[in-house]
Every structure is written in structure tokens, then in C-alpha cells.
Amino acid sequence: MSIRSPFILRRIITISLLLLFVLIVVMLAGVSMGSTKIGLKMLLQSLLGEKMADTMLDTIVWQIRFPRVLLAGLVGATLSLGGLVFQAILRNPLAEPYILGISGGSAIGAIIGILSGLSRFPGVSLTAFAGSLATLFLLLIMSSGKSLLKKNTLLLSGVMVNAFCSAIIMFLVSMTYDARLHNIIFWLMGDLSMCDINQVGILALMLLPCFIILFCYSHSMNIILMGNEMAQTMGINIRRVTAVLLIVTSFMVSATVCYCGLLGFVGLVIPHLLRLVFGSDHRILVPASILGGGSYMIICDLLARVLPQQGEVPVGVVTAMVGAPLFIYLLKRSKQ
Amino acid sequence: MKKAVEIENLSFSYSDNDILKNTCLSVYEREFFIIIGPNGSGKTTLLKVIAGILKSRKGRLKIFGRSFKKYTRKSLAKTIALVPQMGMVDFPFTVSELVLMGRFPHLNMLGFEQKKDMEIASKAMALTDIKHLEHRTMDQLSGGERQRVFIARAICQEPRIILLDEPTASLDIAHQVKLMDLMEKLKEEIGFTVIMVSHDVNLAAMYATRLLLLNSGMIEGVGKPRDILNCEMLEKIYKCKLLVDKNPFGDLPRITPLPLKFI
Amino acid sequence: MKKRCLILVVPVLICFFITQAQSNERCVTDQAGRIVSLPDKPERIVSLAPNITEIIFALARGHLLKGVTTFSDFPVEAKKIYKVGSYVKLDLERIVSLNPDLCIAVKDGNPKDVVDRLESLGIPVYAVDPKSLDGLMQTIFEVGELLNAGDRAETLIHNMRLRIQRIKFLVAKAESTPRVFWQIGISPIISAGSNTFINELITLAGGKNIACGTSRYPRFSREQVLSLAPDVFIITSMEKGVVFDELKADWGLWPEMPAVRNNRIFLVDSNLFDRPSPRILDGLELLVELIHPELFKEKH
Numbered sequence: 001m002s003i004r005s006p007f008i009l010r011r012i013i014t015i016s017l018l019l020l021f022v023l024i025v026v027m028l029a030g031v032s033m034g035s036t037k038i039g040l041k042m043l044l045q046s047l048l049g050e051k052m053a054d055t056m057l058d059t060i061v062w063q064i065r066f067p068r069v070l071l072a073g074l075v076g077a078t079l080s081l082g083g084l085v086f087q088a089i090l091r092n093p094l095a096e097p098y099i100l101g102i103s104g105g106s107a108i109g110a111i112i113g114i115l116s117g118l119s120r121f122p123g124v125s126l127t128a129f130a131g132s133l134a135t136l137f138l139l140l141i142m143s144s145g146k147s148l149l150k151k152n153t154l155l156l157s158g159v160m161v162n163a164f165c166s167a168i169i170m171f172l173v174s175m176t177y178d179a180r181l182h183n184i185i186f187w188l189m190g191d192l193s194m195c196d197i198n199q200v201g202i203l204a205l206m207l208l209p210c211f212i213i214l215f216c217y218s219h220s221m222n223i224i225l226m227g228n229e230m231a232q233t234m235g236i237n238i239r240r241v242t243a244v245l246l247i248v249t250s251f252m253v254s255a256t257v258c259y260c261g262l263l264g265f266v267g268l269v270i271p272h273l274l275r276l277v278f279g280s281d282h283r284i285l286v287p288a289s290i291l292g293g294g295s296y297m298i299i300c301d302l303l304a305r306v307l308p309q310q311g312e313v314p315v316g317v318v319t320a321m322v323g324a325p326l327f328i329y330l331l332k333r334s335k336q
Numbered sequence: 337m338k339k340a341v342e343i344e345n346l347s348f349s350y351s352d353n354d355i356l357k358n359t360c361l362s363v364y365e366r367e368f369f370i371i372i373g374p375n376g377s378g379k380t381t382l383l384k385v386i387a388g389i390l391k392s393r394k395g396r397l398k399i400f401g402r403s404f405k406k407y408t409r410k411s412l413a414k415t416i417a418l419v420p421q422m423g424m425v426d427f428p429f430t431v432s433e434l435v436l437m438g439r440f441p442h443l444n445m446l447g448f449e450q451k452k453d454m455e456i457a458s459k460a461m462a463l464t465d466i467k468h469l470e471h472r473t474m475d476q477l478s479g480g481e482r483q484r485v486f487i488a489r490a491i492c493q494e495p496r497i498i499l500l501d502e503p504t505a506s507l508d509i510a511h512q513v514k515l516m517d518l519m520e521k522l523k524e525e526i527g528f529t530v531i532m533v534s535h536d537v538n539l540a541a542m543y544a545t546r547l548l549l550l551n552s553g554m555i556e557g558v559g560k561p562r563d564i565l566n567c568e569m570l571e572k573i574y575k576c577k578l579l580v581d582k583n584p585f586g587d588l589p590r591i592t593p594l595p596l597k598f599i
Numbered sequence: 600m601k602k603r604c605l606i607l608v609v610p611v612l613i614c615f616f617i618t619q620a621q622s623n624e625r626c627v628t629d630q631a632g633r634i635v636s637l638p639d640k641p642e643r644i645v646s647l648a649p650n651i652t653e654i655i656f657a658l659a660r661g662h663l664l665k666g667v668t669t670f671s672d673f674p675v676e677a678k679k680i681y682k683v684g685s686y687v688k689l690d691l692e693r694i695v696s697l698n699p700d701l702c703i704a705v706k707d708g709n710p711k712d713v714v715d716r717l718e719s720l721g722i723p724v725y726a727v728d729p730k731s732l733d734g735l736m737q738t739i740f741e742v743g744e745l746l747n748a749g750d751r752a753e754t755l756i757h758n759m760r761l762r763i764q765r766i767k768f769l770v771a772k773a774e775s776t777p778r779v780f781w782q783i784g785i786s787p788i789i790s791a792g793s794n795t796f797i798n799e800l801i802t803l804a805g806g807k808n809i810a811c812g813t814s815r816y817p818r819f820s821r822e823q824v825l826s827l828a829p830d831v832f833i834i835t836s837m838e839k840g841v842v843f844d845e846l847k848a849d850w851g852l853w854p855e856m857p858a859v860r861n862n863r864i865f866l867v868d869s870n871l872f873d874r875p876s877p878r879i880l881d882g883l884e885l886l887v888e889l890i891h892p893e894l895f896k897e898k899h
Binding site: 007009093216220223229232234237275283 | 441
């Protein structure tokens with residue numbers, strides 16, 4: 001009697017198609033809802049090529065909402081996938097994409113950029129990126145050689161680097177008292193509203209190769225979870241695989257942070273949420289994180305824009321307030 | 337008989353102190369080769385060197401006549417499989433997912449299994465009698481069942497040598513014997529070489545084709561159980577009073593450590 | 600020869616004037632050095648800061664405003680206008696949905712990226728940057744030009760200058776220059792230093808801003824404030840939820856400070872001082888009363 005579970009490829013395709021459908025629905029909702037009323041019918045007509053009667057609505061949909069929804073999708077995908085990969089490399093369910101000092105380093109870089117009076121793009125993005133690369137470099141030097149593979153060394157070094165960076169950030173914030181303080185706070189809280197379609201396009205170009213590379217390594221991630229020694233005996237070059245995963249994921253997360261600041265919670269919880277639903281196989285979890293994480297962020301961004309009467313709630317608040325209860329509920333259900 | 341593993345003048349040290357000193361040994365094909373010795377004698381280190389996890393700078397290691405260095409990582413994985421002492425699983429994989437992981441060295445780059453892989457895994461689970469557990473997660477299994485899962489995974493690698501690191505350490509006496517019987521059965525049916533590290537001298541005596549006695553990184557003796565297991569040798573190595581008599585079954589030595597009140 | 604040139608020049612001139620008359624756009628340079636192309640008669644304006652709102656209403660052009668920021672609360676009519684977010688966090692979609700033909704921004708406050716995006720979407724944005732009373736009057740003049748309210752702007756500026764002159768004459772009669780400490784932040788204690796409006800106002804009102812130094816918003820420890828011995832202590836209401844009596848009682852624990860001894864600790868509405876608008880002169884006049892009450896006793 002052969003094993004009942006269907007072949008892995010079939011499962012991947014089924015789950016991916018399901019989540020892709022969810023993603024498309026959510027994107028349509030995201031683009032059609034906002035502070036200005038635009039009906040779904042008008043939106044679909046616009047999609048099919050007809051120019052909207054009111055060019056202003058056209059601008060709102062395609063120049064303001066669509067880039068934002070696209071950015072939310074990319075950010076959600078990257079952070080979820082980043083959390084998934086770090087949880088695998090570090091073999092720790094509490095790992096999240098910022099754990100290796102990326103949040104601390106990029107925040108310091110961004111604050112220095114804002115205080116110098118640079119504009120968001122490209123100025124502050126570049127300083128943020130430089131900051132995260134610097135901390136990563138620092139981290140790799142601190143835990144170089146054999147200890148790189150000891151799982152706790154990397155993790156603890158990352159936590160220490162982040163703590164140190166937090167102190168510097170608090171100091172910088174306390175020294176600022178003009179309009180730049182607002183810019184800094186908004187950057188630290190995470191902000192999806194600042195990009196136009198060209199900038200989002202550049203981000204997509206940077207992220208798509210990363211997604212593909214990480215998918216190719218998804219079965220290796222399954223094996224790494226068995227422990228470094230076991231993975232070696234099963235044929236994995238543990239140094240090379242860890243290095244590739246680390247570099248690609250760090251690059252991906254750093255690039256994303258430059259565009260949207262520090263959006264928390266998504267990278268920690270979405271992988272666990274997906275594991276509860278789809279199991280632990282990373283060949284399924286990698287595409288699921290991309291599509292599911294992206295959908296989740298788009299929904300949260302939509303709620304952030306639409307729920308309050310005036311202005312908008314920071315997206316990071318919505319991701320936590322929606323995600324935590326959802327996660328607890330699913331956890332309780334899975335235990336039964 | 338062909339030599340599965342051949343070690344010449346191998347030394348290994350973590351930092352300053354040598355764990356293994358000038359070790360020389362040969363393991364023949366289809367042997368049930370058991371390494372015994374007191375704690376800290378370097379048994380697990382020796383096993384890890386053979387598995388390729390630890391690399392020694394001095395000495396030579398040959399697998400099936402070929403130098404260890406000439407094997408690629410994947411080809412080594414198809415030749416040698418390791419069953420760990422305590423499998424660490426932090427994430428909830430199911431039994432069938434874990435067993436299928438053993439097919440990794442045989443899969444394509446993306447790691448998608450074919451029908452053939454599924455059949456091999458199915459057969460491995462049948463051989464180790466865990467088929468009924470295939471949809472459970474590891475935390476729902478007992479120690480003995482978990483061991484069998486790792487053995488099934490090792491079988492999926494289709495190795496010619498299986499290494500086991502103190503597999504009976506946390507099992508009760510019934511499961512200890514069951515596991516050793518299983519390894520013997522698999523060895524006969526599939527035809528691989530078994531190299532095991534054990535702390536249980538009696539169990540080793542009952543199953544081993546040949547035994548290796550290791551003490552402080554040096555080989556005290558290699559050979560058949562009834563040749564190696566004599567009182568003076570064991571007392572010198574284990575540094576305690578022992579009673580060595582004959583097991584009524586199979587004409588094999590039986591070792592009993594003596595408490596103080598009986599000396 | 601001359602006649603031929605004239606024959607060529609005249610048609611060219613005529614064409615030039617015709618095109619100018621037909622075009623309803625003009626190009627101006629704003630206070631941030633940007634060249635802005637905007638319509639001659641803007642009819643749908645969005646103000647991106649509360650002080651701009653006040654200036655526009657003061658120029659009697661409030662009816663052209665279609666969108667203002669959240670804290671645009673003066674005059675009362677401004678409260679009813681559609682809100683487009685706060686001046687540090689502008690809502691792009693709301694602004695665009697109003698279909699404005701001109702936005703007026705403040706350089707120190709509005710995020711540059713939003714301004715750039717509005718420009719890229721074809722909405723002209725004129726940035727102002729009033730840093731002093733003179734700068735404020737220049738701003739009022741420029742906004743007047745933008746909104747075809749040049750006459751009103753002139754009148755307003757003239758009145759403002761008169762008021763300032765009157766205050767200068769009055770203050771010149773004062774015999775002393777009291778030391779003034781202006782408290783903006785509660786914890787930590789932050790004051791307004793050099794290159795701020797407040798510094799200029801305190802000086803005009805005949806006081807000495809003891810926080811004047813190298814930075815714009817210096818921080819002080821309690822000891823430093825005490826050692827500076829201010830004669831007049833002014834606290835602004837910018838921090839929400841501040842209970843003035845508690846603060847006053849807090850400082851009251853240090854009777855060595857001249858301001859405490861003579862009971863000269865005051866609370867003022869920050870909107871009169873932090874917004875570069877015509878109302879800032881109301882603030883100035885209030886300051887003179889607080890710093891030099893003796894000048895007013897003379898009057899009565």
C-alpha cells in the first residue's frame with residue numbers, strides 16, 4: 001500500500017492557487033476601498049482598459065492606491081518569508097526577520113538620514129540600507145568561523161546588537177525636537193504610504209529573485225531543522241546553505257525595511273499561523289508565506305485606512321491587533 | 337571480504353587534548369560492528385568521524401576502498417546514514433514527512449519526490465513497523481517509536497552503512513532487544529553494514545559480529561565478543577569489579593558489574 | 600533699416616502678448632526655491648498647515664479653501680472644511696480627491712515626499728517658509744499674490760507693521776529688560792532658543808530670552824533654569840493634558856527664583872505663538888503685557 005498523502009508538487013500547486021485567489025480578491029478590495037468612494041464596477045471597468053470618467057478617481061486608484069496595495073503585498077510577503085527562513089536557520093520558533101540586528105541598524109541609518117534632512121527616496125532609504133548592512137557585517141564578524149553554525153551564538157549576538165541599537169535610537173530621538181521627530185516616529189512605526197509605482201517596481205525587481213532562490217532551498221530548510229550534524233549526513237553543505245539563506249534573507253528584509261520602516265509582528269506570527277494550517281513542510285510554507293503574508297498585510301493596511309473616521313491607524317497596530325487573537329484562536333483549536 | 341570502513345592512524349582533537357589517538361581499524365561489509373567503552377572514551381567522536389561530521393587532520397579514512405575526501409557530500413549521504421541518539425525536532429513534522437526526508441540525497445534540486453521515492457519510504461515504514469503512525473507528529477510518539485522513525489529515515493537514504501549512536505540509551509529492556517533484533521533483521525534483509533556505539537556491554541555481546549573496545553581514545557581490542565570480553569581487560573578499562581560468566585544461550589560472555597556488598 | 604526691424608519686432612511682440620493673455624498659467628518661485636507653475640485664478644485651494652489656513656482667511660479668501668489640516672481651528676469657519684490629515688501626516692488620497700488647483704505648504708513641517716508626489720500627480724504646491732516677522736509678512740504678501748488678494752495683503756501687512764511700531768515705541772519707554780524663560784516641554788524641560796519666532800517676540804516685547812544660545816530648542820535641567828534666575832516664567836499649553844496649577848506649584852517650590860517670588864508665572868495659548876499667522880501679533884501684545892505690566896499701568 002503506498003502512502004496516501006498526495007505528491008508534494010500537487011499540494012504546492014493547490015495551496016498556491018488557493019492563496020493566489022485570496023490575494024487577488026484582497027488586492028481588489030484594497031484598491032477599491034479608501035477615503036473616497038469608488039465602486040467595484042467602476043474599478044473592474046478601469047481594469048479592462050476603459051479610462052474612468054473622472055481622471056481624479058483614475059489617479060487615486062492607479063497612482064495612490066494601487067502602488068500602496070502592491071507595496072503592502074510585497075512587504076507582507078517578504079517579512080513572512082523572512083521570519084520563516086530565520087526560524088529555520090536558527091531553529092527557534094521565536095525568531096523573526098529583524099532578529100539579526102536589521103531593525104536596529106536600519107533604524108539608526110534612517111534616523112541619521114532624516115536628521116540630515118534627506119528626503120525619503122532615495123536618501124533615507126539608502127542610509128537605512130547602509131545601516132542594516134553595517135550591523136549585519138558587525139554581527140558576522142562577532143560570530144565568525146565555527147561559531148557561526150552554533151545556532152545560539154548567532155541569535156544571541158543579534159539580540160545584543162539590536163539592544164545596543166535601541167539605546168542609540170532612544171538617544172537620537174531624545175535629542176530631536178522639531179518636525180523631524182515626527183518623521184522619525186512615523187518611520188519607526190512603519191508606513192506604507194510613501195511610495196509611488198516606480199519605486200515599488202524597483203523593490204519588486206529586487207525581491208522576486210530572492211523569493212525564487214529561497215523556494216529552491218525550501219527542502220534544505222526542512223533538513224536543516226533536523227540539526228546541523230544530521231543535515232550534513234543527509235548531504236547538505238551546511239555552511240553554504242546557511243550562508244546563502246542568511247545573505248539572501250537579510251538583503252530581502254533590509255530592502256523592504258528601507259521602503260516601509262519597521263512593521264512588526266507579521267514576520268513572527270504569519271509563519272506559525274501557516275504552519276498550523278498547512279503543516280511544517282517548507283516547500284509548501286515558502287509559497288504560502290509569500291502569498292498568505294502578502295494578503296494579510298494588504299488586509300491590515302485596508303483596515304488601517306478604512307476603519308478610523310479621521311486619518312489612519314498605523315499599520316503595525318492593526319497587524320498586531322488582528323494577528324494576536326487570530327493566532328491564539330488557531331492555537332487553541334489545533335490543540336483539540 | 338570487502339572492507340566497508342578502513343581507518344589508518346587517525347587522530348582527532350577538539351582543541352588541545354586528543355580524543356582519538358592513532359586509531360586503526362577495519363570494518364567489513366555486512367558486519368554488525370559494535371563500539372563499546374567507558375564514558376568519555378571517544379566512542380561518539382569515532383562514529384562522527386566515520387559519518388563525516390567531524391574531520392580529522394591526521395590519518396586516513398577510506399569508505400569502500402575510496403578515500404573519504406573523494407566523496408562528495410551527496411554521494412557520502414547515499415553511502416552512510418546516521419541514526420542520532422536523540423532526534424531533536426522543534427517543529428511539528430509528521431512521521432511520513434520525516435521518513436521522506438531520508439530521500440533528500442536522491443532528489444532533484446527542488447526536492448520534489450517521485451512515485452519511486454514514496455514507495456521506498458512506504459517500504460521503510462513497513463519494515464520498521466511504523467506504518468500505522470505515519471500521520472502522527474513526533475511529539476505524540478514514545479521513545480522507541482521515535483527511534484524507529486529515524487531508522488526508517490536512514491533506510492530511505494539507501495545507504496550501504498548505517499551508523500547508530502547509543503540507540504538503546506533511553507529505551508526499556510523490551511524495546512532495547514526489539515531494536516537490536518530489528519537492526520539484525522534489516523542487516524540480513526537489506527544487506528548493509530551496521531556500526532553501532534553502545535554502552536550496554538551485554539547487548540553488544542549478544543549481537544555483535546565483532547566488538548571494538550575503546551578506552552581514552554585508544555583501541556584496547558578488536559574481535560569476536562568471546563575473545564574480547566574477558567575479566568581482566570574489562571576491569572582494567574571500566575575500573576570496577578565485574579563478574580564474567582557464560583550466557584546460557586549462544587555460548588556468549590555475560591558481564592555483571594558487582595556492587596560493593598558482594599565484593 | 601530701422602523701419603524693417605520695427606516691422607519684424609511688432610508682430611513678435613503682439614504674438615507674445617496674445618499668448619500671455621490667453622495662457623491662464625504662470626510660473627513663480629516659492630520660498631523653498633522651487634519653480635511652481637500654477638493657474639492665474641486658483642479656485643480650489645488646499646492648505647497644508649494651520650497657519651496657512653489662518654492667513655488665507657485673513658486675506659478674505661476662505662471661500663476658496665476646499666481642504667485644510669486637522670488642527671486648522673481658527674477661524675471658526677475653518678473647522679467645517681474637509682480635513683486632509685495632520686500637517687506632518689498628510690493624506691494623499693484625500694487631497695487628490697478634492698481636485699485642487701493649488702496647495703500651499705510649509706517647508707518646515709510638511710514632509711517633502713508628499714509634496715513631491717503631489718507635484719508628480721500634476722497638483723501645484725507652493726511652499727512658504729516664514730522664519731521671522733519679516734518673513735511672515737513676506738509670506739502674506741506672496742500668498743496674496745497667489746490668490747489675487749494683493750490689496751488685502753497690502754492692507755494687512757501695513758496694519759501689522761503699525762502694530763509692531765506701536766509696540767516698539769511702547770517698549771522703548773521701559774526701564775529694564777526682564778529675563779524671560781519660555782517653557783515648551785515639561786519633561787524634559789525644553790525652551791525656545793535662537794532662530795525661533797518666540798525668541799524674536801520676546802526681544803521685541805522688551806524681554807531677554809535667557810534660553811537664547813546656539814540651538815533652536817535647547818534642553819535644560821531644573822538646576823540650570825534656577826541658576827539662570829528668570830524674572831518672568833511663561834509656559835505654553837502645547838502639551839495636552841498639562842495641569843497649569845500643578846506646574847506652577849511645582850516651580851513654586853523654588854522661591855529663590857525671581858519669577859516665583861514675584862508671582863510672575865504665566866500660561867499662554869501656544870496657538871498664538873507657534874503659528875506664523877497674523878494672530879502672532881496678538882501674542883506679541885499679550886507678551887508685552889506680561890513682561891512689562893508697568894507700561895500699561897501708566898496708560899490708565
